[in-house]
Amino acid sequence: MEQIVFATNNAHKLQEIRSILSARFEVLSLSDIGCFDDIPETADTLEGNALQKAHYVYERYQVACFADDTGLEVTALGGAPGVHTARYAYPDRQDTEANTDRLLRELSDKADRSARFRTVIAYIDATGKEHLFEGAVRGIITESRRGTEGFGYDPVFAPDAVGKTFAEMGVAAKNRLSHRALAVQKLSQFLCGK
Numbered sequence: 001m002e003q004i005v006f007a008t009n010n011a012h013k014l015q016e017i018r019s020i021l022s023a024r025f026e027v028l029s030l031s032d033i034g035c036f037d038d039i040p041e042t043a044d045t046l047e048g049n050a051l052q053k054a055h056y057v058y059e060r061y062q063v064a065c066f067a068d069d070t071g072l073e074v075t076a077l078g079g080a081p082g083v084h085t086a087r088y089a090y091p092d093r094q095d096t097e098a099n100t101d102r103l104l105r106e107l108s109d110k111a112d113r114s115a116r117f118r119t120v121i122a123y124i125d126a127t128g129k130e131h132l133f134e135g136a137v138r139g140i141i142t143e144s145r146r147g148t149e150g151f152g153y154d155p156v157f158a159p160d161a162v163g164k165t166f167a168e169m170g171v172a173a174k175n176r177l178s179h180r181a182l183a184v185q186k187l188s189q190f191l192c193g194k
């Protein structure tokens with residue numbers, strides 16, 4: 001079976017992608033290929049970061065690989081936190097609660113609470129050619145946290161036309177329409193034609 005590397009060690013993401021690509025590909029993680037480096041993510045766009053991670057692996061291991069990057073883009077904040085979504089509250093560490101607190105604080109005097117979650121997947125094929133796939137979901141930032149499932153900003157992001165936050169919807173319903181699911185579907189269509 002053809003092998004493809006997903007430049008992550010996130011168990012949840014691996015499981016999701018393996019279940020989608022398993023008929024055609026053996027999806028290897030970074031630890032599966034013996035890569036324990038802290039891969040740099042220093043670009044100023046999601047596309048740039050995803051490409052940076054995928055190139056890092058391709059250049060060292062010469063294997064087809066893909067990497068993802070996700071950001072929350074809030075209209076009233078000019079697209080912030082965007083590429084800084086994971087470290088919005090503190091530049092040197094990920095603190096989910098503090099990130100969410102900061103977002104609610106920044107929006108407290110804003111009438112427009114519209115936002116979108118966007119995932120970019122960069123795939124470098126075996127010949128070194130780049131391919132980009134994007135999934136995005138529009139919604140609003142709620143005024144306070146609602147729901148207990150999911151992770152990250154899920155309690156304060158409510159996709160349009162659903163009326164519930166990601167954290168209230170439950171993981172299965174979220175994964176059918178999430179930004180990441182849409183980007184993964186596009187990658188899967190490209191790789192498997194389905």
Ligand code: IMP
Pocket residue numbers: 068069070071072085086087094150151152153154166178
């Ligand atoms: P990553 O690029 O997948 O690591 O995502 C960057 C950051 O975006 C994460 O640290 C989370 O804070 C946030 N994030 C990504 N995807 C989601 C999601 O589906 N729900 C809530 N937060 C998310």
